[in-house]
Amino acid sequence: MPFYELTLITRSLSKADLVKALVRAGNTLLNQGAVIEKVESLGHRDLAYRRIAKQTNEKVYTSNMFLFWTHMSREMRESVDSILRQDLDTVHVGIVTNEEKEPIECNLEELLKPPAERQAVKELREKQKMGHFTRQIVFKRTEKEWRSIPKSYPIAPPRY
CATH class of the missing domain: 1.20.890 (cAMP-dependent Protein Kinase, Chain A)
Incomplete structure (x- = not known):
């Protein structure tokens, strides 16, 4: 199974609601057959540009950001992406393939x-x-x- 880095941006929520949203996202991944390797919080940050909350149509300027490192198949990736995008507490979901790349040789002298x-x-x-x-x-x-x-x-x- 390929290794993916899932970025989850939620709207500003209280701690209890934030925990519920993360548990929902984690359960969605696990129910679809993904293996979660690591979850990391990037904290409460300003967004690069404004986004719109789905339920209230409010403008979102700051939000909580999280990274999920997961292993899942390509078919699972599409279904997980569609399910997480429909969640009302999420503002943005991005899934990126995180493949190991060869180190780049320095050719500064050249x-x-x-x-x-x-x-x-x-x-x-x-x-x-x-x-x-x-x-x-x-x-x-x-x-x-x-x-x-x-x-x-x-x-x-x-x-x-």
Whole structure:
């Protein structure tokens, strides 16, 4: 079974109602066959943008946030999502696949090099494909820049 991170945002509730809402959400997960690994409270927070409470149609600016780490099948995910979205105490339900990803190697030294010296840029230049008209445009542009440089003035020798 895939590992999911379920974000549950409830409207502002008293402690007793909040416990009932969490128990309802947990029982929903367990009844559908999910395995709850961990439950974490993110506290009472301000929301990034306002939401609307389902029952009262009030604007919700702050709410309680919780994370459920669960294992469940993909079919269960859809049914759990629809059931929890219908709950009147929840404002938002988000279920995200939490797959283990390979650690990213740091290539800061490569990124700090000038583009002409980077290996990725060299590979792009070697593999680039340019059509006839693109080559013409590039040639005309460089020719125009070359012509714009005054060539009748002598270049002074460097001073030491």
